[in-house]
Amino acid sequence: MKPTLTVFTPTFNRAHTLHLCYDSLKRQTCKDFIWLIIDDGSTDNTSELIEGWMSEKLLPIQYHYQDNQGMHGAHNTAYELIHTELNVCIDSDDYMADDAVERIVTFWAKYGNDKYAGIVGLDAAPSGEVIGTSMPRHLREETLTNLYGRHKVKGDKKLVYRTELTRRSPPYPIFPGEKYGPLAYKYILIDQQYPLLIMNEVLCYVEYMVDGSSMNMLKQYKRNPRGFSFFRKTAMVYAPSYGRRLREVIHYVSSNIMIRNYKFWFDSPCKWTTLIAIPFGFALYVYIQNTSRTAVSRRKLVQ
Numbered sequence: 001m002k003p004t005l006t007v008f009t010p011t012f013n014r015a016h017t018l019h020l021c022y023d024s025l026k027r028q029t030c031k032d033f034i035w036l037i038i039d040d041g042s043t044d045n046t047s048e049l050i051e052g053w054m055s056e057k058l059l060p061i062q063y064h065y066q067d068n069q070g071m072h073g074a075h076n077t078a079y080e081l082i083h084t085e086l087n088v089c090i091d092s093d094d095y096m097a098d099d100a101v102e103r104i105v106t107f108w109a110k111y112g113n114d115k116y117a118g119i120v121g122l123d124a125a126p127s128g129e130v131i132g133t134s135m136p137r138h139l140r141e142e143t144l145t146n147l148y149g150r151h152k153v154k155g156d157k158k159l160v161y162r163t164e165l166t167r168r169s170p171p172y173p174i175f176p177g178e179k180y181g182p183l184a185y186k187y188i189l190i191d192q193q194y195p196l197l198i199m200n201e202v203l204c205y206v207e208y209m210v211d212g213s214s215m216n217m218l219k220q221y222k223r224n225p226r227g228f229s230f231f232r233k234t235a236m237v238y239a240p241s242y243g244r245r246l247r248e249v250i251h252y253v254s255s256n257i258m259i260r261n262y263k264f265w266f267d268s269p270c271k272w273t274t275l276i277a278i279p280f281g282f283a284l285y286v287y288i289q290n291t292s293r294t295a296v297s298r299r300k301l302v303q
Helices: 018-026 046-056 071-081 100-111 144-149 163-168 184-191 213-223 225-237 242-258 271-290
Strands: 005-011 033-040 061-066 086-089 118-124 157-162 196-205
Touching: 005 018, 005 071, 005 100, 018 033, 018 046, 033 046, 033 071, 046 061, 061 071, 071 086, 071 163, 086 100, 086 163, 100 118, 100 196, 144 157, 144 184, 157 163, 157 196, 163 184, 184 225, 213 225, 213 242, 213 271, 225 242, 242 271
Parallel strands: 005 033, 005 086, 033 061, 118 196
Antiparallel strands: 086 157, 118 157
């Protein structure tokens, strides 16, 4: 019988942390899942480690190796391979609460249907402290965009999506020489179709690594300007407020100055706001180019 949930983990040279996820999956109180590992070109002993776990046969593991494409490329591959009703991403340095699968499957069986995109739950630090804020208790459903924009929710949240939607929405574009694209691109598109069911329970424990993408966001901006420019065009169109749209356009301008695309105004879907944002975008460009400060944002999604 096909499981309900795929837990997928993109990984790149994280053999030293992957055991955290594996151990948590062995502890799950419900076994209605499969673990899909997307090895994004690791050069450490990741493959040998996973081969050993697969030989233990303690849980179903699907392993896929590919040339390095970056986190978003690994997500593209995962969404092509997943065939369960639901999927959730657990990063290579994170681990699930012992009853997370049981909570997800039970909650979805009780409340889920094709009117919802999936479930949004909570992330917590290893200490148990919720990352950012919990979601409003009176809400039963909401889009991710409105949770952050309208309800002022803060911090990463754990997203469980219907696989039909993650597969059907366009893949993340891969730009030559770039290894990062904001994952929120797909989430915004799915937001336009269905809301998420809200589950104010901790599903995942996260520890932000020094070499993690969320702890080096300024470097990501500098290294992946085409990916960010692409994302900002979607984000500005669906921004929940004008202030948020202006913010997205400022980042859009900055990214295009980085790649010397001075025709960005013609490409923008919000031309008047882009005109207003040009001086602010240039200022942001100067700041990003000249600062050596490591971003300390605890957000994994670029909102």
